[in-house]
Amino acid sequence: MLSMKDIIRDGHPTLRQIAAKVSMPPSEEDRQILKEMLEYVRNSQNPELASKYGLRPGIGLAAPQINVLKRMIAVHVTDNNELYSYALFNPKIVSHSVQHAYLAAGEGCLSVDEPIPGFVxxxxxxxxxxxxxxxxxVKLRLKGLPAIVxxxxxxxxxxxxxxxxxxxxxxxxxxxNAVAIER
Known part of the structure; x- marks a missing residue:
């Protein structure tokens, strides 16, 4: 099981590198890593489990954040009572709107310990x-908070x-011309 100690911090060189594409079908090792990433974000949102295992709450995690330079992400976020819970290999944005959006409260990151104020x-x-x-x-059409995550x-x-x-x-x-998203 992943914990906060597995998450590398801002300044680590891996966070500035481009991750490699995962060859399909994925290896059992890659599947296991991605499963654990999704499990981390799910468990981190459960106050009891987060406290028990020392997890900082997060709604998304990318493999480079656990020092694995592969194109894998896990997202577990609720927006308008709809749950978006996905673990994806080789995710890519295939289209986007002209209009922009930003989180009114700013963004945070499990790899960044201090708050960095500003609109993203x-x-x-x-x-x-x-x-x-x-x-x-999988093909996902996303807007609002899930799109940002x-x-x-x-x-x-x-x-x-x-x-x-x-x-x-x-x-x-x-x-x-951007939409401010409250969270």
Whole structure:
């Protein structure tokens, strides 16, 4: 079972590298790693389990964050009472909206211990394709919070941190034609 000690921190060189594509069908080892990533985000949201195992709550996790340079992400997030719980190999954004969105409270990251204030511009809607744990091709049309979470995790696969998107001169500069998402 993954714990906070398995999650590498900001400044670790792996977080800035581009992850390798996972060959299909995935190896049993890759399937096990991805299962454990999903289990971590699920368990981290359960206060009892989070306390018992010392898990920091998270809604997404990318393999590079556990020092595995492979294109794998796990997301477990609820939005408007709908659960988005996915573990994907080789996820990619295949289309996106022109309109942008951002989390009004800013973004956080399990690999970043201190809060980094500022708006992170993202696409308001994205379509993501990937392969699930059963080897099935998945196509997700996402908007709002789930769209932001998937973009954040896919960024990790490309060595991009959320704060790379923040305007350094004016972190809270309004983002033109963007939707603010409250969480």
């Amino acid at each position: 511009p993202r696409y308001a809607k994205v379509t993501v394709k990937g392969t699930d744990l059963d080897g099935k091709e 998937f973009q954040h995790e896919i960024d990790h696969l490309n060595g991009i941190m959320f704060y790379d998107h923040i305007n350094n001169q004016n972190p809270f500069q309004p983002i033109e």
